[in-house]
Amino acid sequence: MAKAAATPDGLHFEPSTEIKIIKKQLDEFIEREVKPLEEEHDQYLGEDGMFNRADEDGKMTPEFQEIRNTIRRKSAEAGFLSMAMPEELGGEGMGDLAYSMVFEHLHNRNPDGFHRMIMSGDSEGMGGPVAPQPDKLTDYQKEKWVKPSIRGELTNGMGLTEPDHGSDPTWMDSTAQKDGDEWVINGTKTYNTMAPIADFWVIHARTSGEDGDVRGISSFFVDRDNPGIEVGKYQRYMGDPLAHQAFVHLDDCRVPEENMIGAEGRGLLDQLKNFGGARVYITAHCVGRSQWMFDKCVEYAENRKTFGEPIGKNQFVQGMLADLRADIEQTRWLYRHAAWRADNGEVPRWEISAAKLRGAQLWNKAADVAIQIHGGAGVMSSLPFEREYREARMSRIVEGTDEIQKRTIAREFLDFN
Structure with missing residues (x-):
């Protein structure tokens, strides 16, 4: 796999030669490794496919989980799964701008396929942006949890x-108390991505300090077979019946000192910098999905005829497409500029929040426009747009709600101190 520079070559934000090569390699990987699996297991595709992927509880079936694991392992071997991870952990060391460009490219295709398993762009997988920084990890932690995850051998949550707190994670009821050479963790977590099939978790718990204080929250690796951790009720979300999330209960969960990530009381503080990357990647995902729907709408507007004329000649249809095209381009350059600043050592908090805000709104608008242009066919499950409409709505909640993003943006220019 071609290497990509961690920083862009100039201010144009266009894909470099290296990025174009990687995108081509990604397309070839999908044709070679993913599409044959889609052809062999087409029961998991189409309007009924998402229901076949889950058992009666909504958990991913063992058969579909094996397909996912196969793709992840092959992706790791090809270098795609770990592109965002530092080279010292076995990753490609790719910067935010380069990774987000490739991530957008990945999602600019039919969302019904298996390709979404190739790269980690959210909290699933240590190849994603929420993985701990290498200098906070011991050699033991790297070998036991992180590197196997990067190789696609383990899944983490x-x-x-937490159930009683919202978007501010510094308000936390979970606690960890020292007992000899162990930490005893108690608490309940919710919305744990991949919890139903996770092999281990990164658990955050307060070891000191008060509610609202980011200092005093520590992070721990906790294995699934730990007798003090229990996966509770599966949680299904809009757009996908798979229970990717679940409650996780910790009851006198004992972990050794060596499971603590970084310094005591700095676990969440050290990882907050990674959450901005997650928001950039989500925006790239939204742009990719929106671009794919836009292209489908253009094709439909040119070929679908009513009253003897293509519907694209209707000014109402032209107006919807023109607005959507402008919104896609605006959001694309917004997230790329934020990623460029991050790659150059800046902390563009408000720009990242602006990108996430506009990206989520864009995906919702694109799904709505796609349904409207396709008319009656658009609301049928035989086409993907009604599923996109439901799944897009979730993007305005995850990784910070619209309201949280607006608060961050407002704090850039309002000063009440």
């Missing part, structure tokens, strides 16, 4: 959000 993230234990951060």
Whole structure:
């Protein structure tokens, strides 16, 4: 796989030669490794496919889980799964701008396929942006949890959000108390991505400090077979019946000192910088999906005829497409500029929040426009747009709600101190 520079070559934000090569390699990987699996297991595709992927509880079936694991292992071997990870952990060391460009490219295709398993762009997988920084990890932690995840051999969950608290993770009821050479963790986590099939979790718990204080929250690796951790009720979300999330209960969960990530009381603080990357990648995902729907709408507007004329000649249809095209381009350059600043050592908090805000709104708008242009066919499950409409709505909640993003943006220019 071609290497990509961690920083862009100039201010144009166009894909470099290296990025174009990687995108071509990604397309070839999909044709070679993913599409044959789609042809062999087409029961998991189409309007009924998403229901065949889950058992009666909504959990991913063992058969579909094996397909996912196969793709992840092959992706790791090809270098795609770990592109965002530092080279010292076995990754490609790709910067935010380069990775987000490739991530957008990955999602600019039919969302019904298996290609979404190739790269980690959210909290699933240590190849994603929420993985701990290498200098916070011991050699033992790297070998036991992180590197196997990067190789696609393990799946991790993230234990951060709690039932009684919202978007501010610094308000946390989970605690960890020292007992000899062990930490005893108690608490409940919710919205744990991949919890139903996770091999281990990164659990955040307060070891000191008060509610609202980011300092005093520590992070721990906790294995699934730990007798003090229990996966509770599966949680299904809009757009996909698979229970990717679940409650996780920790009851006198004992972990050794060596499971703590970084310094005591700095676990969440050290990882906050990674959450901005997650928001950039989500925006790239939204742009990719929106671009794919836009292209499908253009094709439909040129070929679908009513009253003897293509519907694209209707000014109402032209107006919807023109607005959507402008929104896609605006959001694309917004996230790329934020990623460029991050790659150059800046902390573009408000720009990342602006990108996430506009990206989520864009995906929702694109799905709505696609349904409207396709008319009656658009609301049928035989086409993907009604599923896109439901799945897009989730993007305005995950990795910070619209309201949280607006608060961050407002704090850039309002000063009440």
